[in-house]
Amino acid sequence: MTANTIFKKLGTLRFDLGPACVGMFATLPQAVAYGLIALYPLGPKWASFGIAASIGSAILFGVISGFLGSNRFLISGPRAVTALVLASAIHIALDRGSSPADALVIAFAAVFGAGIFQLIAGTLRLGHAVSYVPDPVLSGFVNASAILVILGTIPTALGSTASSIAGLFENHDGNIIAFALVVSGMTVLGHFAAGNRIRFMPAATCGLIVGTAVYYIGVSFFPLPKAPLVGIIEISSLWHKPILFDISSIINTLVDNIDIALASALTIGLLASFDTVISSRAVDSRTGQHSNVNAELRLHGILNAVMGFIGFLPGSGALSRSLAIVDAKARTRTANAGSAIIFALSLIIFAPVVAALPLWATAGMLIAVALQAIDRMTIDKAWKLITKRQLYQRVILGDVLIGIFVVGVALLFDLAMAVCAGVLVSVVLFVLGMSKSPVRRSYRGSRVHSRILRKATSIQWLEKEGDRIGIIELQGALFFGSCARLRSEALHLLENGVEYLILDFRHATSIDSTGAATLRALHLHCLKSGKQLFISYIEPEHRIGRLQNNNDNPDHPSNHRHGKIQPRWIWLTLYANGVIQTLGKKNFFDDTDTALGHCEELLLRRFGKQSHSGRRGLFANSLLLKGMTREQIATLGRMTKRQRFAKGDIVFSQDDECDRAYFLVYGRVDVLINVPGTARKKRINTFTEGTMFGEFAVLDGAPRSATIIATTNTLCLSIERTEFTTLRKAHQDVVTILLLNLSKVFAGRLRLANIMMSELEQ
Numbered sequence: 001m002t003a004n005t006i007f008k009k010l011g012t013l014r015f016d017l018g019p020a021c022v023g024m025f026a027t028l029p030q031a032v033a034y035g036l037i038a039l040y041p042l043g044p045k046w047a048s049f050g051i052a053a054s055i056g057s058a059i060l061f062g063v064i065s066g067f068l069g070s071n072r073f074l075i076s077g078p079r080a081v082t083a084l085v086l087a088s089a090i091h092i093a094l095d096r097g098s099s100p101a102d103a104l105v106i107a108f109a110a111v112f113g114a115g116i117f118q119l120i121a122g123t124l125r126l127g128h129a130v131s132y133v134p135d136p137v138l139s140g141f142v143n144a145s146a147i148l149v150i151l152g153t154i155p156t157a158l159g160s161t162a163s164s165i166a167g168l169f170e171n172h173d174g175n176i177i178a179f180a181l182v183v184s185g186m187t188v189l190g191h192f193a194a195g196n197r198i199r200f201m202p203a204a205t206c207g208l209i210v211g212t213a214v215y216y217i218g219v220s221f222f223p224l225p226k227a228p229l230v231g232i233i234e235i236s237s238l239w240h241k242p243i244l245f246d247i248s249s250i251i252n253t254l255v256d257n258i259d260i261a262l263a264s265a266l267t268i269g270l271l272a273s274f275d276t277v278i279s280s281r282a283v284d285s286r287t288g289q290h291s292n293v294n295a296e297l298r299l300h301g302i303l304n305a306v307m308g309f310i311g312f313l314p315g316s317g318a319l320s321r322s323l324a325i326v327d328a329k330a331r332t333r334t335a336n337a338g339s340a341i342i343f344a345l346s347l348i349i350f351a352p353v354v355a356a357l358p359l360w361a362t363a364g365m366l367i368a369v370a371l372q373a374i375d376r377m378t379i380d381k382a383w384k385l386i387t388k389r390q391l392y393q394r395v396i397l398g399d400v401l402i403g404i405f406v407v408g409v410a411l412l413f414d415l416a417m418a419v420c421a422g423v424l425v426s427v428v429l430f431v432l433g434m435s436k437s438p439v440r441r442s443y444r445g446s447r448v449h450s451r452i453l454r455k456a457t458s459i460q461w462l463e464k465e466g467d468r469i470g471i472i473e474l475q476g477a478l479f480f481g482s483c484a485r486l487r488s489e490a491l492h493l494l495e496n497g498v499e500y501l502i503l504d505f506r507h508a509t510s511i512d513s514t515g516a517a518t519l520r521a522l523h524l525h526c527l528k529s530g531k532q533l534f535i536s537y538i539e540p541e542h543r544i545g546r547l548q549n550n551n552d553n554p555d556h557p558s559n560h561r562h563g564k565i566q567p568r569w570i571w572l573t574l575y576a577n578g579v580i581q582t583l584g585k586k587n588f589f590d591d592t593d594t595a596l597g598h599c600e601e602l603l604l605r606r607f608g609k610q611s612h613s614g615r616r617g618l619f620a621n622s623l624l625l626k627g628m629t630r631e632q633i634a635t636l637g638r639m640t641k642r643q644r645f646a647k648g649d650i651v652f653s654q655d656d657e658c659d660r661a662y663f664l665v666y667g668r669v670d671v672l673i674n675v676p677g678t679a680r681k682k683r684i685n686t687f688t689e690g691t692m693f694g695e696f697a698v699l700d701g702a703p704r705s706a707t708i709i710a711t712t713n714t715l716c717l718s719i720e721r722t723e724f725t726t727l728r729k730a731h732q733d734v735v736t737i738l739l740l741n742l743s744k745v746f747a748g749r750l751r752l753a754n755i756m757m758s759e760l761e762q
Helices: 003-038 044-068 080-095 100-123 135-157 165-170 178-194 203-221 247-255 258-287 293-310 319-327 334-355 359-373 376-387 394-412 415-434 456-468 483-494 513-528 557-562 569-576 579-583 592-606 630-638 721-730 732-760
Strands: 076-078 315-317 439-444 469-478 500-511 532-536 641-645 650-652 660-666 668-674 681-688 707-710 714-720
Touching (some): 003 076, 003 080, 003 203, 003 334, 044 076, 080 135, 100 258, 135 359, 135 415, 178 203, 178 359, 203 359, 258 293, 258 319, 293 315, 319 334, 376 394, 394 415, 456 592, 469 483, 469 592, 483 500, 483 513, 500 592, 513 532, 513 569, 513 579, 532 592, 569 579, 630 732, 660 721, 714 721, 721 732
Parallel strands (some): 500 532
Antiparallel strands (some): 439 469, 660 714, 668 681, 668 707
């Protein structure tokens, strides 16, 4: 390393020294507060141990994550919510009769388990999945934790020796100290008065200073009762014998309390992971960097396992401390790790100050921190419901009820059970919400026809017998909670005259194995009753063999990242559950119009109403020539030209010059339009025998508005525009009847389009 490089690094360190000091000042009061929160159920005599456990975590967790973390500006260490869970675990263990030592073993075993949970989550790349925990459950948990801290701290804030609020009422000596209430109350007032007004010092520190000042002024000048103090924190005591060192003792302790340890481990793991992921994203957005949250989770998992083994508080990303060094212009990760190192050095200076803090003031600080932790949005939502200021109350009612439910379970039982119950209720409510009818709407083929433009007699017959065709449009998720409604609607149609049933999946988002089984059952029901089931808008997956290749695993993150494979999950689910094999690919159509046209053909063929190729007299008997005499028809026929087109031939293209109109004698042609901005074409209609197309050529002469392509061998009669002009001059009577019949054809098409549009808008 050259001298210039060394001086450059030293210069960078100089710029990071200030932000590191800012991080230290942000860490100190929080480390004290979280240590008091975590061990408050054990009573005042354990306060120094709790602060030591929190300080040790802030130093060890902060230094290692600062140097090795993926996000170089994310300060990590003890956090309020995880300290609350730890306190809850200790409180539950004590209620069951455990000793303080056993309660600590249970709590730190939960921290160890949380670390293992985070390590597994990071290894399985579930960093973003932790945000799937329902927000109402998290807010309800935080609110319940805050309320429990407040309830547990009130006796100390009142100067009572009672261990709980119930003890206050049981104690008839009335040993509530008014001065203790003044000190704790002034601490709370100082905390909220500082708020955002004092930016160079955290509000908790301001409140603690106010309460402590009130206490020492009171005892110095007046004969007021004295409070118990936090006590001396020996730096050497941080590195005590690991809590989880004696394996046999741990197993004996956990046998009867494994539920507390596991539930608390899951809760701490989820909350710590959520905190880390959200904080890391926020820091990334502020600094413009891109960190690997899964790598961060793996590191935090290892560190939390170590914290649990040693007996330190669990750690996670701390957004407030991280943004403090970012706002202080930190340049490298040295500011991050340096804040923990300077914090460790500062303990020599501030240890006597911490030791002299009165517990009445620290109780007030805990109450203020807990009050500030309560989710204000939930309170606002609840207030809007109570005052009826929310226009549509149902949009927030579920969130409020889940939050209240979680708080209620936590107060009646414990936090771990509250989280589990809250997640369960959220899942149930989600299922109920998703269980709305998957049937978007249903209609019959008598009112809505395919885009195949048939001759008038066929259309009239379809209007009469089209009720034999039924279409059900699906929406949302077709899963175990919604399949019953689809089955009910489908059976209703099949039992009321529908013989050809089409299921439209255009608006469906997903399907599970229960949904696949429902489709298979409907198909078998149709087979038994001589009916048919068709499915549209499910894009087939032609790469099943390729997807099974390990090198092209669709779940492999690199394939998603680079866009190599995007599996068609609905088709794959149906394939895996045997639906594709049972129905056969011939019963699947790209769109509903094609499926509807296929059903119409089956219906027309079944009742002998289908078209016959080369049918004699088709031109003479068409609606286009209705009312003409033989001589007039012959006159018009002499001016037409017979044109044959093979399958795939283009009759004319969009934007071509109009020179003639066509009458389709037999065959079929598709009407295609160009999709703007692409090379694709979209089919908008299909013409069959007995229909006329391109007729605007003889009316306005504008360029062609669509492309016509033959889909079968086709025969047309065409008349040139010049011939039509000649006909109009020489045989005005023929032109008059022809234009009148054209108007009737246009009117019929418009009426049919209006009926279909009205039906589809329902």
